[in-house]
Amino acid sequence: MKNKSTLIIALLLLFSIASVGSAACNTCKTCTTTCKNCTQCENVTINGLDVNTATSGKLYFTADITGDVKAIQFITCDSKGKKVCSCQVSQANIKAGKYTCVCYVPKGNATYTVKMCVTGADKCCVNYNKTVTIGTTAQSCTPSFTWTKKSCCSARCTVQFTDTSTGNPTSWKWDINSDGKVDSYSKNPRFSMKKGTYKACLKVYGCGSWKSVCKTITI
Numbered sequence: 206m207k208n209k210s211t212l213i214i215a216l217l218l219l220f221s222i223a224s225v226g227s228a229a230c231n232t233c234k235t236c237t238t239t240c241k242n243c244t245q246c247e248n249v250t251i252n253g254l255d256v257n258t259a260t261s262g263k264l265y266f267t268a269d270i271t272g273d274v275k276a277i278q279f280i281t282c283d284s285k286g287k288k289v290c291s292c293q294v295s296q297a298n299i300k301a302g303k304y305t306c307v308c309y310v311p312k313g314n315a316t317y318t319v320k321m322c323v324t325g326a327d328k329c330c331v332n333y334n335k336t337v338t339i340g341t342t343a344q345s346c347t348p349s350f351t352w353t354k355k356s357c358c359s360a361r362c363t364v365q366f367t368d369t370s371t372g373n374p375t376s377w378k379w380d381i382n383s384d385g386k387v388d389s390y391s392k393n394p395r396f397s398m399k400k401g402t403y404k405a406c407l408k409v410y411g412c413g414s415w416k417s418v419c420k421t422i423t424i
Contacts (some may be wrong), residue, residue, distance in 0.1 A: 248273045249325035253390030255376045256319060258339040259412065261313040266292075268304035268321060268333075269390040275299070276324040279309050281317050289317065315339060331417045337374040337375055346372030350408045360400055362424050366407075367393045374409035381405045387424070400424045 249272035257265035265278050277294040292306040310317065321333040348370045355363040368377060379389040381396055383404040388396065406419040 213406060222309045246325065246329040248327070248329050248333050249323055249331055251321065251323055251331055252394070253377070253392075254319070254333055254335050255378065255390040256335060256337045257376065258337060259410075259414075261339075262309060264290075264308045264310055264317070264319070264337065264339075264347070265342055266304075266306045266319070266321070267307065267390065268294075269322075269387075270323055273326045274304070274323060275326060277304055278308070279306050279308060280320045280322075281310060283322070284316050305360070310339075335375075346370065346374065346409070346416060348374070348407055348416045349403075350407045350420070351407065352420075352422055354424065357400070361397055362400060363382075364398050364424060365393070365395050366405070368407065369411070370407075370409050374408040378408040379406070380408075385406055398424050 215424055219359055223317050229370045233327045249270065252269040252271060254269070254378075255267040255375070257267070261307060264281060268277060270277070277299065278291065279293075281289045283289050288312050290308040292308050294304055294306050298305060316336065319335045319337055321335075322330065324330050350369055351367045353365045353367070357363075357364050366379060366381070368374070377390060377392050378387045379391075381398070381403060383406060388394070402421065402423045404419055405422050406417055408417040410416075
């Protein structure tokens with residue numbers, strides 16, 4: 206009887222540990238409230254997430270966030286839902302507006318799901334999920350994009366940029382005024398721009414390397 210009781214307790218403990226492990230990929234320590242698959246709350250907006258996989262065994266995260274950011278956490282899970290690694294952006298970097306973090310994963314071909322949790326003031330919490338495939342064989346990849354004026358008011362216009370690249374890129378960097386700074390990490394961003402002529406550039410990753418294309422546009 207004693208051995209049977211011991212076996213039951215051991216099985217319960219094993220089940221409890223397995224449950225915690227499987228739930229780890231759905232829980233962010235920085236979030237105190239639940240908000241599934243949303244990117245905006247009252248004081249924080251997630252505009253995009255760049256995941257650089259150029260270095261084997263490492264995932265470099267760079268987030269594009271606006272608002273009063275208090276904490277940022279990244280959780281990486283494999284295709285079976287098992288947590289592989291996690292990291293948090295330091296408070297020093299948050300204060301400096303540098304939303305970057307490095308996560309270490311096993312070397313080799315794999316597909317991961319990255320979950321970013323961002324906490325703002327007054328316990329505002331938003332999540333952002335992204336699927337990342339690394340170690341894939343090279344394929345044909347040609348960066349390209351289109352742009353469309355949506356509306357204009359006085360000296361400014363709302364302009365929609367749309368990625369039309371081939372090869373299924375996984376990361377995007379937009380520089381719409383050729384100043385060398387990234388204006389958005391989103392796939393299809395929208396900007397409010399002054400009327401004029403610009404050199405807009407798109408840089409994409411997903412074919413084993415970064416590739417870019419630039420166009421002269423007139424608003």
